[in-house]
Amino acid sequence: MSEYSRNGLLPSTPRTPAAPQPANLADLLERVLDKGLVIAGDIRINLLDIELLTIKIRLLIASVDKAREMGIDWWEHDPTLSSGERDLAGENKRLRERLAELEGDRTTTRRSES
């Protein structure tokens, strides 16, 4: 099984990456985020949010240069994308601490009491 090329049997254009790339990110996201066994865990996250992220991440990573050529550069103005966590992580942390304070010693990270 490992003998078969990961990059396509028929590299039709020189664009095909020569180095064995684990997987194109779009292919990966489409499987890891959109496929796989769905059994609801205890923690529910909104998949719609993730879908939106998927689109952003696809646009962002697939080909930044190409997108720029096409005049797509909005991520440079999008605070969630432009410089990674930047201040957001810090801000989130501060907010979470403040929240914890406000809620006294009620646990915020665990819901199940029983």
Add this chain to the structure above:
Amino acid sequence: MTAAACVWLYAVVPAGPSPGGGGSVESALAAISGVADEPLYLVPGPGVAAVAGAVPCEDFDEEPLRTHLADVTWLERTVRIHHGAVDALVRAGPVLPMRYATVYREESSVAAMLETHRERLAAALERITGRTEWGVKVYLAHRSATESDGARPADQSSPGTAYLLRRKAQRDDRLQTRQRAGEEADRIHEALAAAAVENARHPLQTAEASGRGEPMVLNGAYLVDDERLPAFEKAVASCAADHGALCVEVTGPWPAYSFTDIGELPEGE
């Protein structure tokens, strides 16, 4: 503040020694770590087991997780780790990959889930045993000569009319090319599906996502018997040969992400 642990699930595998005779699941687990850099372990169930990692609730409970997911860098990193773990397990036998971000608060709920779904999980595992997912993406090759030539020069109309006619002919050509490509993509999908056990069509990717300028006309996934892989490859090659105007690209081997459906309802509707 205690470091309470949540449980992130990576996959479901058969319990006990792997039938494939490859490396054991345990030794595969020893070599990988999870989304929180945690060691992975097995939650045993009846006939099936879950591959899990204990992750800190302060990062992985609902609220903090949602916050993290808004960070694309974090998302990408954990997606790759999740996939890396699943991919490493494939070498040890059949693996049902869990959808990313399946998180429990208690290990006992994982065990209960395995118990509840044991039959469907075992059946799904059996279905993918000895089989591998392959992706096939088909692109419309760069515009063909006829298309870029445009229409054959029309009769002696005025330059303006001739121009408009030429533009119209070009547009019609392009539409026709797309339509033809779509039909060819359907035929390719049918041919590949015939060489596979199961198949799925994913949404077409945009040029930005695929990283190629050519429009994508097919984004297929095929669950192929490992023993019949040569026949599948032959089918791919002959599709590529028969459809000169299209570029065919194969990806894989993939864990069977696209073939993990265990159904919501009992069999037979």
